[in-house]
Amino acid sequence: MTVSSDGIGSRALRGSDARVAALVAALGLCVALGALAPGAAFAQGDVPVRDGQWIAVGLGGGLDQVACGVCASTPKPGIAGHVRFGGTLSRRLLLGGEFDLWTRGDEGVRQFLASLGAVALFYADPDARFHLKAGAGAVGFRASEEGDELTALTFGITGGLGYDYPITETLSLTPFASLTLAPFADLKFNGDPAVGDATLGLLQAGLGLTWH
Amino acid sequence: MLDRSPPRLARLAVAAIGMGAITWACTNTPTFNNPGDVAPTGQLSAAYGTWTPGPFDTCSKEIHDSYSTVGPDGKLYPTWHPPIDPVTGCSFGHEHGADPSGSAIFDEIGPLPFGYANEQLDIYDPGMSRHEDHVGHKIEYENDVRMSFGGPADAVFEARCHLLIKLHQGTHSKDAFTNNMHEIMYHARCSDGSAVSMVFMTKIGDAGEFVDTCTGNHVHVGTPSPATSPDGGGKRIIPTRACAESLILVSAGERSNFGGLRERWEVSEQLRTTNRRSLVSINPYFNVSRPSRFFDPSLSDLTGRPMALCYETVGGLRARGGDCEEATREGEIQGIAYDDPRSPFDGVARDFDVNSLRISNADGPEVWYTDPLGGHARPDPFPGSIRQWIAVIDNTRGGADMHGPRIGRERDHGAPSVHPPN
Numbered sequence: 001m002t003v004s005s006d007g008i009g010s011r012a013l014r015g016s017d018a019r020v021a022a023l024v025a026a027l028g029l030c031v032a033l034g035a036l037a038p039g040a041a042f043a044q045g046d047v048p049v050r051d052g053q054w055i056a057v058g059l060g061g062g063l064d065q066v067a068c069g070v071c072a073s074t075p076k077p078g079i080a081g082h083v084r085f086g087g088t089l090s091r092r093l094l095l096g097g098e099f100d101l102w103t104r105g106d107e108g109v110r111q112f113l114a115s116l117g118a119v120a121l122f123y124a125d126p127d128a129r130f131h132l133k134a135g136a137g138a139v140g141f142r143a144s145e146e147g148d149e150l151t152a153l154t155f156g157i158t159g160g161l162g163y164d165y166p167i168t169e170t171l172s173l174t175p176f177a178s179l180t181l182a183p184f185a186d187l188k189f190n191g192d193p194a195v196g197d198a199t200l201g202l203l204q205a206g207l208g209l210t211w212h
Numbered sequence: 213m214l215d216r217s218p219p220r221l222a223r224l225a226v227a228a229i230g231m232g233a234i235t236w237a238c239t240n241t242p243t244f245n246n247p248g249d250v251a252p253t254g255q256l257s258a259a260y261g262t263w264t265p266g267p268f269d270t271c272s273k274e275i276h277d278s279y280s281t282v283g284p285d286g287k288l289y290p291t292w293h294p295p296i297d298p299v300t301g302c303s304f305g306h307e308h309g310a311d312p313s314g315s316a317i318f319d320e321i322g323p324l325p326f327g328y329a330n331e332q333l334d335i336y337d338p339g340m341s342r343h344e345d346h347v348g349h350k351i352e353y354e355n356d357v358r359m360s361f362g363g364p365a366d367a368v369f370e371a372r373c374h375l376l377i378k379l380h381q382g383t384h385s386k387d388a389f390t391n392n393m394h395e396i397m398y399h400a401r402c403s404d405g406s407a408v409s410m411v412f413m414t415k416i417g418d419a420g421e422f423v424d425t426c427t428g429n430h431v432h433v434g435t436p437s438p439a440t441s442p443d444g445g446g447k448r449i450i451p452t453r454a455c456a457e458s459l460i461l462v463s464a465g466e467r468s469n470f471g472g473l474r475e476r477w478e479v480s481e482q483l484r485t486t487n488r489r490s491l492v493s494i495n496p497y498f499n500v501s502r503p504s505r506f507f508d509p510s511l512s513d514l515t516g517r518p519m520a521l522c523y524e525t526v527g528g529l530r531a532r533g534g535d536c537e538e539a540t541r542e543g544e545i546q547g548i549a550y551d552d553p554r555s556p557f558d559g560v561a562r563d564f565d566v567n568s569l570r571i572s573n574a575d576g577p578e579v580w581y582t583d584p585l586g587g588h589a590r591p592d593p594f595p596g597s598i599r600q601w602i603a604v605i606d607n608t609r610g611g612a613d614m615h616g617p618r619i620g621r622e623r624d625h626g627a628p629s630v631h632p633p634n
Contacts, residue, residue, distance in 0.1 A: 070404035070405075073370070109366065109367040143364035145367075148364055150363075150365050188610060189365060191610075194610040195369075
């Protein structure tokens with residue numbers, strides 16, 4: 001016996017959150033493609049400053065997925081953003097802390113997925129703009145409506161990539177994409193165990209600014 | 213707990229690929245012991261062969277009795293048939309609801325043996341014998357029903373169920389004015405692993421009474437049959453004569469409210485172990501829009517007829533508009549009896565609210581044997597017991613248990629030849 005799950009995706013894609021998220025994600029993608037394109041006008045060939053303390057913020061769209069035996073199979077779009085700051089170990093390695101937040105409002109239910117952890121940014125060579133990100137930390141989920149809430153808190157890992165497109169010597173526009181996965185989550189309904197062994201996931205893409 | 217989610221590593225891999233749709237496939241579901249698979253003993257159940265044709269019916273008893281199935285006890289039972297025999301074209305004058313073969317789980321469940329729980333009750337407690345008429349067995353099913361979980365859980369959880377349910381819900385006689393024990397068959401297979409196949413006598417409300425549709429008052433009628441019928445949860449909501457009058461007999465310029473005659477049987481039932489631990493809890497509501505009766509204490513059989521109200525005038529008040537005018541062609545046709553196929557009050561318009569399905573069977577086993585009332589569940593059979601199949605799962609989820617919608621409203625179970633008793 002197979003029971004279909006059609007009809008969920010169309011509902012999930014409704015709502016202003018989804019449209020804003022899609023717009024921001026598309027914008028980020030366009031900028032990223034533009035920056036990678038040969039002959040892109042501004043600062044091609046320039047090497048941005050990459051030392052000392054740094055801070056980065058980003059905003060974009062995100063797809064959240066709570067995976068479990070009774071969880072909806074369609075990822076839910078929403079608005080996602082992050083704040084990241086840290087120090088520079090070398091021109092090839094930055095270390096810092098990162099806070100990510102994804103949210104979505106749909107039919108009276110507000111959902112949040114947040115992560116807080118340590119991240120490392122790797123550049124393949126000292127002058128590279130493209131970088132990879134890896135990290136780990138706590139991941140939490142909350143969906144609430146009229147006093148009821150579904151929550152989870154667990155440990156997750158994150159990975160991603162980005163490209164520093166220099167605007168000034170110390171400021172870069174940074175299109176990014178990242179994936180956070182947090183397995184072994186216990187979902188609780190109003191504090192009582194509801195579903196065990198769930199996996200929280202967040203795929204996000206957008207546009208950020210990085211200051212050194 | 214039966215873990216129907218993909219393996220942990222596989223889940224991670226799927227998510228990592230891009231968090232695409234995680235397709236859940238219900239596989240390896242242990243099957244219900246299809247009653248149709250049991251070798252026949254040659255014995256007839258008490259429910260078999262009880263229908264005989266009336267003056268409006270053109271099918272023979274033999275044709276009717278050919279619609280039969282073998283129950284889990286090997287006895288022959290009546291089962292679903294259409295209101296019109298497709299082979300001969302004759303009419304039975306009654307219907308049993310939706311054709312269960314349209315259910316996605318029919319192949320697994322098999323034909324439903326009407327009266328099996330009643331039969332087992334004879335064995336379990338001969339002093340509590342309860343035999344219900346043939347026409348009251350009503351089937352409804354729906355495939356791929358989207359369930360809800362309430363509040364924020366609806367945004368995260370998703371489950372769909374195939375449901376196949378039968379209740380004996382007679383709405384043509386005085387039976388339900390006092391009698392609260394009615395056979396129910398409840399089969400569900402859901403995408404989250406929730407699954408049950410239950411058959412038992414459900415106790416709907418208190419024995420000996422019902423609840424008036426209009427006032428909500430409990431109406432004490434008399435001794436139930438059997439006299440030892442235990443009280444149950446829920447209630448049977450049935451209109452009284454006063455209620456029916458207030459709805460149907462109206463003054464000039466008003467229209468009768470025929471929809472108000474609706475009966476609503478609210479089930480609130482559990483399968484329980486010998487130490488009264490709940491294994492399964494359900495509370496479906498069964499609605500009948502145009503029953504052919506109401507409670508009338510002034511009559512010897514206590515059974516008033518909406519059709520008769522179509523011809524009554526009380527203090528200038530009478531039925532106006534709707535069903536009565538259509539049936540009598542605005543009064544041109546006189547003398548339509550309650551059991552005439554022209555009566556619109558035939559009990560064919562039904563639906564039911566699925567409501568909650570809670571299973572607390574995380575430790576198993578899958579197969580339990582209960583008494584015919586759904587109690588004293590234990591893993592081994594005993595005289596008069598009924599085999600119940602319950603998935604090994606706890607789907608209560610901290611209170612985010614699943615609920616189903618109203619189903620069956622769009623189905624037309626009738627035929628022009630269907631008439632009370634139906």
